[in-house]
Amino acid sequence: MIKLATRVGKVPPSITLAIAAKAKAMKTQGIDVCSFSAGEPDFDTPQHIKDAAKLALDSGKTKYGAASGEPKLREAIAKKLRNDNNLNYGPENVIVSNGGKHSLFNLMLALIETGDEVIIPAPYWLSYPEMVKLAAGTPVIVETTAETEYKITPQQLREAITPNTKLFVLNSPSNPTGTVYTPDEIKALAEVIIDHDLLVVSDEIYEKILYDGAEHISIGALGEEIFKRTIISNGFAKSYSMTGWRVGYLAGPTELIKATSIIQSHSTSNVCTFAQYGAIAALEDSQDCVQEMLTAFTQRRRVMVDRIQAMSKLSCSTPMGAFYVFVDISQTGMKSLEFSDALLEAEKVAVIPGIAFGADDCIRLSYATDLGTIEKGMARLEKFVKV
Known part of the structure; x- marks a missing residue:
């Protein structure tokens, strides 16, 4: 057995x-x-995304690529983050992954060690705590309620922090609740993160799906102190209906991106080459x-x-x-x-x-x-x- x-x-x-x-x-x-x-x-x-992938296939984009992603896609993602999210990243701050889930898994492996705690508001996307466990860390679940629109408050975050806390997981817009934190709420959470010198991963996979004037803001855009503590996870699955393409990305400090690139080079290696050209079209063509x-x-x-x-x-x-x-x-x-x-x-x-x-x-x-x-x-x- x-x-x-x-x-x-x-x-x-x-x-x-x-x-x-x-x-x-x-x-x-x-x-x-x-x-x-x-x-x-x-x-x-969308057809123009499929056409770009087909053209890449016909052009011979079927070989191994860089483990961190096609240079042109990393540059397009960095440009998107600068223009759309006010995050001053270059291509060296970006790694392309096999979907947003993969980017988060790479992050946990690169960052979390035995004894490290990761604060996760509940309700949460079901894979967050499991990824932390697989990285030998401890998920710390903070319960929220419908009365607060399932949002963690700055006080709750502060009370959950211990000397072992390393990372806070922020997901807005949220899966499963559809909650969107307001800019003021994001700012208040950022102040706690800075005060306690934590890292935060902002899962922004649903950033373009907003209603009734709701505004998405990347927490790292609020200032230099929070920016250097911020890691962004995103991808193409939800906004561009590219779930099966498996193209996501992680953006953050260069030393972290280098670490995740090492992990990825020994696990999956590069993301499907021609699929990345579809992702470039998603970012650069009509929205x-x-x-x-x-x-x-x-x-x-x-x-x-x-x-x-x-x-x-x-x-x-x-x-x-x-x-x-x-x-x-x-x-x-x-x-x-x-x-x-x-x-x-x-x-x-x-x-x-x-x-x-x-x-x-x-x-x-x-x-x-x-x-x-x-x-x-x-x-x-x-x-x-x-x-």
């Missing part, structure tokens, strides 16, 4: 992927499933495709939120970013796994149990699907909670 490494036993499989796989399996059996589980835009990748998707998300969000807020036993706030609704199910008397399993079995609606995000009284629904599915699924959900 094979004896696995202890670290494997500390990390559960992804619940989100498991639910999505179960729903897909039911669909292949001919069952009419309304799936709100996947954090994936239902739009095809109309982003607005088109956002317009659709805005309409879908309104329909889903209005329907849920009208249901007895369920409650939710209106998300200001991303494409998720985080629903409180505590009045049903069920916890999230029981609720999600029963809903899928009884009404063929797939959602993600909140326990995956550290909130067992909630479920997450994605509205990255068509309006017809949303309307049908909401009717089924309403029927389920009325029983």
